[in-house]
Amino acid sequence: MxxxxxxxxxxxxxxxxxxxxxxxxxxxxxxxxxxxxxxxxxxxxxxxxxxxxxxxxxxxxxxxxxxxxxxxxxxxxxxxxxxxxxxxxxxxxxxxxxxxxxxxxxxxxxxxxxxxQGPLEADFGALATAGNFLAERLSDATHAELYTPAGTRLTMSLAGRRGILNPPSRPQPGVYRFPYAGVVIAPVEESVHGTVVIDAGPGVGAAPTTLTIERGLVTGGAAGTALADLVAADIAAANRVGMVGFGMNPAASLQGPAYEHTAVAGTGHLAFGPNGGIGGGQHHGRYVELGYAKPSLFLNGTQVMRAGVIESALTVS
Missing domain, CATH: 3.40.50.2300 (Response regulator)
Known part of the structure; x- marks a missing residue:
């Protein structure tokens, strides 16, 4: 403390x-x-x-x-x-x-x-190597596939978009969440397709919520707290995917305040709504975040994350 x-x-x-x-x-x-x-x-x-x-x-x-x-x-x-x-x-x-x-x-x-208490107790400097590795790989990629043990299956284009380490190891203009320790990117908004199972962090009810996404928009899914949030949004653009993020903070907890949930090491999250602050093209709508556990990530066909662990970063010296 x-x-x-x-x-x-x-x-x-x-x-x-x-x-x-x-x-x-x-x-x-x-x-x-x-x-x-x-x-x-x-x-x-x-x-x-x-x-x-x-x-x-x-x-x-x-x-x-x-x-x-x-x-x-x-x-x-x-x-x-x-x-x-x-x-x-x-x-x-x-x-x-x-x-x-x-x-x-x-x-x-x-x-x-x-x-x-919580995320700020982590050693952000020690996390920077793996974070920069993932941010650079996301920036270099044009295509991503995302899976979780609970059943998430998403594909998306990252062409022209930049992976962003939060906070950056070198100060540069941008909108950053803090204290966080993680990496985010704005996918090409209408390119996101598949199914996401919300089972970690904000929006989780008594049971995981499954959402179907087509062209970045929620088109269906099992009723639950997460889905209710999206349906209740008064601006239609709020339910278009605006961001994909990966938490890396070992000091954050899903039992902590809501702001910690997306930072937890080994989790990922989708944000729906505005993403202009991270290089996206959406500037209006309600902002909603939904989390999932143990994501595995493939970039241009190469696996860079397995069950929430950036395994390829271990080869970086």
Whole structure:
């Protein structure tokens, strides 16, 4: 377990905040003022020009929506740390900030625990070799096949898309989830076909949910919490696949808060909805994440992951 100050220092280190960078720490729950100011202290201790701002959500649950009100401020920043209850991953305002050179770190489901327990306790540096290996292989691939023991069978095109390590080992503009430790990619949206069995993390009910996907859209499946979330979405584009991700964090737990679930080592997840922050072509719709256990991944016919383990990374010296 970390102290609040230790967690803040790790966050600054792992996000690569440098001296003289312009940093804004956002929080949207008054109980998180302490952690937000701890992040500011850690950033300024390293020479950054850091500020804290309370983000008024009003009646909105999604921090990404609230970012739209301050987009003019975001474009003048180097780093945004969104220590918020809702995720800013699908935020159009975050994508705008990235287009002006910013790094946006989404710390969804934030609380003091985020800085003291769970994923942030992992050694991100030690995970970077395997993470970079997978990100590079995803970037080089044009075709992917994904399987799980529970019955997931998916195919997709990755042509022209880039694998992204979260957080990156070298700071570069983008929208990143943190603390995470994993790799994500936006597949070609209409290329995703097959069946996915949701059996890990957010959206899992009493039993796994099976979804049928055609041209990136959910076309059917067994009733369950995950499917209900998609059907209830008020924007049709929300149920088109926008992201595929692979968790690598040994300190994350499926028994922990929801924000940890997609980071758990040996799991994978699909996200439906906006993906502009990671190089995709969708910019609107509701954002929904669904997880599965022990994915095996083939890229251009070559297996690079077996039951959640990046086995080919073991050959990298």
């Amino acid at each position: 970390l102290t609040l100050e230790e967690g803040a220092q790790r966050t600054v280190s792992y996000t690569g905040i440098r001296a003289d960078e312009r940093v804004l720490v956002l929080y949207d729950d008054v109980s998180n003022a302490g952690p937000a100011w701890a992040l500011r202290r850690a950033a300024t201790a390293g020479g950054a020009n850091a500020h804290v701002r309370y983000l008024d959500r009003g009646s909105r649950d999604d921090g990404g929506d609230a970012l739209d009100a301050i987009v003019d401020e975001l474009v003048d920043l180097d780093v945004v740390i969104a220590f918020t209850r809702g995720t800013v991953v699908p935020s159009a305002a975050a994508v705008t900030a990235v287009s002006h050179g910013a790094r946006v770190y989404a710390m969804a489901g934030a609380s003091e625990r985020t800085l003291t």
